[in-house]
Structures are given as structure tokens and as C-alpha cells.
Amino acid sequence: MRKITIFMLVAFLCGSVFAQKKEELVQRIAQLETSVSALQYEINGLKNDKALMQSTIDNLKASLKVATDANALLENKINFQEEVNKTQSTTLQQLQKELDELKKQGVAANPSALIVDPQNEADSITFVIQQYAGAKKLEDMLKVAYCPNKVKDKIQNYYNQGFNARLVDKNTVAIPRSGFRIGDKFIVNARTPQGFSLDPIYMRKTADGFKVDWEATVGYNEESIDSYNARKGTDKIILRVSLYDPENSDRPKYGVGDNYYKFFPYYVLKSSAAGQRIAQLCKNGKIAKIIVEVERKSKYSDYYEDYEYFTFITRIISEDWFSLY
DSSP states (O other), X not given: OHHHHHHHHHHHHHHHHHHHHHHHHHHHHHHHHHXXXXXXXXXXXXXXXXXXXXXXXXXXXXXXHHHHHHHHHHXXXXXXXXXXXXXXXXXXXXXXXXXXHHHHHTXXXXXXXXXXXOOSHHHHHHHHHHHHHTOOSHHHHHHHBSSHHHHHHHHHHHTTTOOOOOOOOGGGOBOOOSOOOTTOEEEEBOBOTTOOBOOOEEEEEETTEEEEOHHHHHTOOSSOHHHHHHTTOOSOEEEEEEEOOGGGOOSOOOSOOTTEEEETXXXXXXXXXXXXXXXXXXXXXXXXXXXXXXXXXXXEOSSSSSEEEEEEEEEEEESSOSOOO
């Protein structure tokens, strides 16, 4: 009986201990679960902080790129402004030089001699002439030249030693008439402030306004007569020429006979259509500025018992110097 009682006591004690341990274990597990939950919450908080930090970093990077781009743009603007300032400075220096030149020539004291803002037809013609005569570079000349694409290379080669800019007083510009229409051609005379006459300026009225016929004005030829004769060409070429009255010419006669008018270095058969017309154009001491076809060919010499080559005018292409296009 006593043993049973002891056994039961032991069992009770064991049960009590086990129950206590179980309760403690349950409490411990509950505490651990609480700690795990707290840790998970903390981990989630850290993740959120990381995401927020990454977002902040991305925003900072974006802001930095914007700032870098803005800085680059600002540098470009600064560089551009420096170039503009440099150009303006150069332009001002050039304008000052031109003003000094104008003062030397007396135009600055008389600003009315220059056309700045054309108000009528005469002003427009004078303005173009002043721009043409005062051209200092190819681009200036092309702005007022007739058919600039056709004459660009010719002008560049013609002025390979530089442009001879001259001033033109508007009060000296002699315009033959008014009321010009598109397609009209006319010649204008003008002088510098010092009174020096310019070569006659050949002009045209175009859809783009008044233009200078550059080839006609300078008497341009694709090949000069000297070059043609020097190479002993026998082909026909076209030339702008100035011919004087053949009957009153004191030019040397090269012995091609009395059947020819003698214009050194050209000759023309009197009985030909070209010879007869040239005689009319040159009558009374007039100078005929015309475009002709010439050819070197032999003709028995009155002065020599052999054949020599002479440059003959075979036909008239145009009775003025205006360009043929």
C-alpha cells in the first residue's frame, strides 16, 4: 500500500513537473513567435528603408544628370556667346576701318551720298551700283550680280589678286530713264566722290530686282585675243571687242589689202555683212562695243610675198556687250 502511495506521489510530482515544463515551453514558444514577428517586422522595415534609399539614390542620380546636362548646355551657351562677341568685335573693327576710309574720302561728311534704305526705283538702282562697286569679297559681288551661279567662278578667277572696292556717290549716278520692266537692259554711269568715272555699268531688271551684268560691265572674254593668237588658234572663238572708226583709224595697217577694214588686231572684209554693219556702228568716231566671232586664217599680204595669219571678224553675235544668257 505504501509503495502504491509512493508511486502515485512520484507520478504526481512528475506530472506536475511535466505540466510546468510544458507550460514554460509554450510560453517560450510564444515568446519566440513574438520575437520572430518583431524581427520580421524589423526586416520589412529595413526593406522599406532600402527601397526608399534606392529611390532617393535614383532621384539623386537623375538630378545629377539634369545638373550635368544643364552645366554642359550652359558651357555651350557661354562658348557660343564668346564666339558671337568675337565676331561682333571683328565686325565692329571692320566697320570702324570702313568708317575711317569713308572719312578719308569725304563721304562720312555727306551721308546723303550713300543709299541705305532704297525708297524708289532710282534708289534701288543706285544701291545695287554702290554694293557692286564697294564689294570686297566674292559673296558681296554675287549678291548683286546677274546669274550669280554662272559667273561665280569667273569672278573668283578675275579678282584673284583681290577686289578693288570703290565708293560711288549717289548724286553722280546717271540713269538713262525710269519705269523699267523685267527683262529690260540698260547702262548706267557713275563716279567716285573724288570725281573719277567708273566704267559703264551694264544692268538688268530681273524678277529679283536690279542686277549688274558683270560679264558685260568688265568686258569679260573666256579667252583673250592675246591668248588666242599666242596659241596660233585657227578655231573660231567669241569675243567682246571695242572697235573704232575704221576710216579714221590711225592703227597700224598689216597689209591685208584695201578690201579689209583694219582694227588692230582684227580685220573684217568690207563687203561682208559684218564689215558693213561695223562701218555703220563706228561712224563719226563712235566706239562699237560688240560681241563678234573671230577666226585666224591666212590672207595674201600686200607687203610680203607670202601668206601670213591674221585675226578676222567673221560675224557679229550681238551689237552690245550684254551677256548672251
